[in-house]
Amino acid sequence: MESMDFKTSQAGTLESMDCLVTVTGPSDVRIIEVSGGSASRFRTAIELKVNEVLDGMGCDAGVRVTVQDNGAFGVVLGARVEAAFARYRGGALS
Amino acid sequence: MELNAVHREIPPRIDGYGDTSGKLFEGAFARHPSGYRSGARMRSFTPNSGSKLSGSIKDAIKASGLKSGMTISFHHHLRNGDYVVNQVIKSCAELGIGDLTIFPTALFEVHKGIIPYIKSGVVSRIMGSVNGAIGRLVSEGGLGSPVVLRSHGGRPRAVISGDVHIDVAFIAAPTADRAGNISGQMGSAACGSIGYAFTDAEYADVVVAITDNLQSYPISPVSISGIFVDLVAVTDFIGDPAGIVSGTTRVTRDPLRLLIAKYASRLIEASPYFMDGISFQTGAGGIPLAVTSFMREAMKRRDIRASFGLGGITGYFVDLMKEGLVQKLMDVQSFDLEAARSIASNPDHIEISADWYANPWNCGAAVNMLDVVILGATEVDVDFNANVNTEADGALLHGIGGHQDTAAGAKLTIIAQPLTRGRIPCVVDRVHTVTTPGDVVDAIVTEFGVTINPKRIDLLDACVDFAASREIPLIPMDELAAKAKSMCGAMEPIRTTDRVVAIVEWRDGTVIDIVRQLEKQVS
Amino acid sequence: MRRTMLYLPGNNPNMLLRGHLFEPDGLVIDLEDSVSAGEKDSARILVRDVLRGGEFGNCEVTVRINAADTDHWRNDVGAVVPCGVAGLRVPKVENPQMVRDIDEEISAVEARSAIEPGSVKIFCLLETAMGVWNAFDIAKASPRVTAILPGGEDLAADLRTSRSREGTELEWIRRMIIVAARAAGVDALDTVYPHVNDDEGLEREVGFIKQLGYDGKSVIHPNQIPVIHAVFNPTEKEIQTARRIVDAAAEAASRGLGAVSLDGRMIDAPVIRRARYTLMRAGLSTDLEMKG
Numbered sequence: 001m002e003s004m005d006f007k008t009s010q011a012g013t014l015e016s017m018d019c020l021v022t023v024t025g026p027s028d029v030r031i032i033e034v035s036g037g038s039a040s041r042f043r044t045a046i047e048l049k050v051n052e053v054l055d056g057m058g059c060d061a062g063v064r065v066t067v068q069d070n071g072a073f074g075v076v077l078g079a080r081v082e083a084a085f086a087r088y089r090g091g092a093l094s
Numbered sequence: 095m096e097l098n099a100v101h102r103e104i105p106p107r108i109d110g111y112g113d114t115s116g117k118l119f120e121g122a123f124a125r126h127p128s129g130y131r132s133g134a135r136m137r138s139f140t141p142n143s144g145s146k147l148s149g150s151i152k153d154a155i156k157a158s159g160l161k162s163g164m165t166i167s168f169h170h171h172l173r174n175g176d177y178v179v180n181q182v183i184k185s186c187a188e189l190g191i192g193d194l195t196i197f198p199t200a201l202f203e204v205h206k207g208i209i210p211y212i213k214s215g216v217v218s219r220i221m222g223s224v225n226g227a228i229g230r231l232v233s234e235g236g237l238g239s240p241v242v243l244r245s246h247g248g249r250p251r252a253v254i255s256g257d258v259h260i261d262v263a264f265i266a267a268p269t270a271d272r273a274g275n276i277s278g279q280m281g282s283a284a285c286g287s288i289g290y291a292f293t294d295a296e297y298a299d300v301v302v303a304i305t306d307n308l309q310s311y312p313i314s315p316v317s318i319s320g321i322f323v324d325l326v327a328v329t330d331f332i333g334d335p336a337g338i339v340s341g342t343t344r345v346t347r348d349p350l351r352l353l354i355a356k357y358a359s360r361l362i363e364a365s366p367y368f369m370d371g372i373s374f375q376t377g378a379g380g381i382p383l384a385v386t387s388f389m390r391e392a393m394k395r396r397d398i399r400a401s402f403g404l405g406g407i408t409g410y411f412v413d414l415m416k417e418g419l420v421q422k423l424m425d426v427q428s429f430d431l432e433a434a435r436s437i438a439s440n441p442d443h444i445e446i447s448a449d450w451y452a453n454p455w456n457c458g459a460a461v462n463m464l465d466v467v468i469l470g471a472t473e474v475d476v477d478f479n480a481n482v483n484t485e486a487d488g489a490l491l492h493g494i495g496g497h498q499d500t501a502a503g504a505k506l507t508i509i510a511q512p513l514t515r516g517r518i519p520c521v522v523d524r525v526h527t528v529t530t531p532g533d534v535v536d537a538i539v540t541e542f543g544v545t546i547n548p549k550r551i552d553l554l555d556a557c558v559d560f561a562a563s564r565e566i567p568l569i570p571m572d573e574l575a576a577k578a579k580s581m582c583g584a585m586e587p588i589r590t591t592d593r594v595v596a597i598v599e600w601r602d603g604t605v606i607d608i609v610r611q612l613e614k615q616v617s
Numbered sequence: 618m619r620r621t622m623l624y625l626p627g628n629n630p631n632m633l634l635r636g637h638l639f640e641p642d643g644l645v646i647d648l649e650d651s652v653s654a655g656e657k658d659s660a661r662i663l664v665r666d667v668l669r670g671g672e673f674g675n676c677e678v679t680v681r682i683n684a685a686d687t688d689h690w691r692n693d694v695g696a697v698v699p700c701g702v703a704g705l706r707v708p709k710v711e712n713p714q715m716v717r718d719i720d721e722e723i724s725a726v727e728a729r730s731a732i733e734p735g736s737v738k739i740f741c742l743l744e745t746a747m748g749v750w751n752a753f754d755i756a757k758a759s760p761r762v763t764a765i766l767p768g769g770e771d772l773a774a775d776l777r778t779s780r781s782r783e784g785t786e787l788e789w790i791r792r793m794i795i796v797a798a799r800a801a802g803v804d805a806l807d808t809v810y811p812h813v814n815d816d817e818g819l820e821r822e823v824g825f826i827k828q829l830g831y832d833g834k835s836v837i838h839p840n841q842i843p844v845i846h847a848v849f850n851p852t853e854k855e856i857q858t859a860r861r862i863v864d865a866a867a868e869a870a871s872r873g874l875g876a877v878s879l880d881g882r883m884i885d886a887p888v889i890r891r892a893r894y895t896l897m898r899a900g901l902s903t904d905l906e907m908k909g
Binding site: 347350351352527541542 | 635637639814838839840
Binding site for chain 2: 024042043045071072073
């Protein structure tokens with residue numbers, strides 16, 4: 001059982017070409033917030049990637065995902081979201 | 095809407111700029127001047143005219159006859175250390191003068207000090223580069239009239255041809271005398287060359303020298319003669335020496351920049367221009383300086399000496415001249431103290447005006463003698479058009495500088511930059527703003543290798559021959575663009591309104607592109 | 618060729634994505650020392666995804682996993698082997714049994730992820746006196762072993778000394794390892810030169826290990842790559858001589874002659890082999906018939 005306590009987990013860094021992903025919950029719905037370098041031109045792509053990774057990991061509970069971007073490519077963003085959510089869930093890593 | 099020669103839609107009329115018909119960009123060398131140069135007001139100075147020393151900046155503004163609605167000009171040799179622009183605008187506000195057009199050769203971050211005066215209407219129009227906070231303000235519609243962006247050569251052309259008339263030129267003078275002779279080579283705000291101020295001094299109705307180092311008459315050497323100068327104002331400090339120095343003279347250790355610089359220097363070495371007497375301009379950035387250091391090795395190895403280095407000059411270039419690898423320096427802007435010291439002491443280090451440097455409408459600007467130039471860009475497109483004016487989010491971020499002029503003048507124009515900045519691709523299908531047309535860009539160099547403009551088959555052949563012994567990775571433009579796209583993904587479009595906030599003029603005064611106001615960000 | 622094997626910190630996207638651009642012969646993506654204990658999970662995911670992307674130019678891609686005395690190494694193997702790496706660099710190898718344990722784990726992962734059995738190689742880092750002493754047995758412990766390498770800091774500590782710029786403490790170890798490697802038929806690769814701004818010191822050290830017979834060196838900074846290649850690359854004169862030797866040998870062979878002479882000197886098999894190796898290092902031939 002997931003704990004219903006308020007939890008927060010992070011993965012990634014604010015170094016160049018990386019991003020810092022923070023997962024907080026529980027939340028009523030899934031909320032995705034994007035800020036930083038690529039936000040102006042890649043917001044939709046970033047949101048799609050976050051959803052794709054969370055859905056792939058079977059995340060059906062509401063969480064708030066904050067992406068502070070410093071120029072991460074999709075492959076890096078995906079890895080950071082996976083790591084952050086795995087830590088949030090506290091389960092085994094894929 | 096009409097399309098210009100780089101396929102940009104230009105409105106027939108732009109509020110605050112005027113009609114564009116007959117002013118559409120037609121090609122890099124399409125337009126030629128006719129008629130006569132415009133002139134400045136004639137004036138005399140007799141033994142009874144009294145003193146040019148006018149006291150404070152405010153006193154000088156009063157004496158100059160400056161009125162609301164006029165155009166005033168500044169040079170940017172004090173770069174981010176400049177105190178003069180902010181002081182003059184503040185004084186104008188205090189004197190109740192407003193609705194001014196300012197016509198700087200460039201503005202820097204330090205000049206965000208004028209933002210309150212833009213908002214209060216003291217400054218209503220800017221003709222010159224805007225960046226940082228002012229660029230953001232303009233991009234979001236904070237200025238009544240559109241900004242007009244001109245290159246370092248296009249600006250003196252605009253003055254000399256009469257496109258722009260300067261009512262009062264305020265010239266920051268690191269050293270001056272009571273007759274208004276000016277030098278940039280001495281004083282606590284010494285900046286070396288003051289080449290950008292020459293045309294303003296010659297063509298403005300009233301010229302005010304502002305100095306913090308008044309010396310006895312006559313000073314020597316003299317850069318701008320007192321025959322052009324009406325008034326001399328004295329203030330405590332015209333600039334902060336720490337902000338005057340820009341660029342770096344230390345070659346970067348950043349491996350990515352070094353890699354790009356290595357490819358660029360191999361391209362130069364492979365080109366037909368790498369021979370005794372080569373000339374080049376490399377500026378002060380990390381990659382260009384590293385290119386210069388690789389070229390230094392190559393010149394030594396192949397026993398070649400350069401005839402001259404052009405443009406903004408750094409201490410690194412001064413060292414090349416001392417080593418005998420470069421014979422002369424033609425300096426429109428000295429980037430550091432070593433360059434400033436050299437121009438003051440070495441007759442082979444020549445101070446040149448922006449007119450001499452880059453004006454397309456005189457009898458021979460120095461850029462036309464140039465073999466190789468290394469430039470950067472925020473983005474380049476598949477037609478080799480380069481954008482140096484707007485950032486990825488569409489905001490105005492940089493002036494044109496000498497980009498257009500050197501690209502048009504040099505035999506080999508190289509744009510050297512990483513393929514991506516963070517996730518933002520630097521090679522795209524269509525640049526947001528065309529600063530320099532692809533016609534005058536010969537090669538793009540990235541960390542993936544050298545991409546040659548297909549127009550330059552000769553260059554391609556030279557690289558292929560050269561590649562046999564010292565490799566140059568060649569990557570065609572379509573492949574490079576595809577690579578950028580696959581790495582970064584598709585970008586969302588920049589959302590703009592219809593309102594034009596900036597006009598980008600080609601160096602001949604035609605409109606090569608316009609910049610539209612950004613839509614308010616919804617967050 | 619393994620002249621240069623560039624380490625890339627496993628939790629650094631910038632280097633992971635760009636390392637191959639500097640054209641080292643190989644990459645060593647690091648999950649061990651450059652990744653802090655709290656970031657092992659995150660780095661493993663990142664490395665796995667970057668490996669899946671597969672953009673590494675012509676580099677031989679290897680991963681340095683965590684040591685056998687940690688909780689991490691099996692997860693490391695499980696994460697990266699299915700992504701198609703050429704090899705694993707294993708730290709702190711002390712005895713043949715450790716190699717056999719790793720081999721077994723790799724085989725299991727290869728089997729369940731449809732990777733060709735035996736294709737993933739092992740690079741053994743000998744970072745203790747015991748590991749160095751057992752160098753030959755370690756190199757022979759599995760057909761997967763393709764290279765052995767001396768350690769740097771850890772080895773110095775185990776020897777109860779410190780690293781010096783001259784490498785006095787490694788002198789005998791480097792000689793021992795080249796002999797063990799050649800006897801076992803694997804590559805000998807050197808440890809990193811940690812002073813990244815000292816190109817002259819690097820050049821000296823590479824000159825020394827090249828003369829000992831080493832195949833290459835681990836690299837800590839991309840700017841070291843051209844310096845090392847310059848030492849390993851044959852000179853123009855060496856290339857010309859090698860080409861003439863190879864041509865003369867080929868002509869003799871086509872005429873059915875066993876022995877051949879060039880410039881009055883007999884050219885025998887070892888000379889021809891060395892000439893071929895020279896051309897290979899110059900990137901002019903991939904045809905290296907080392908068994909001659």
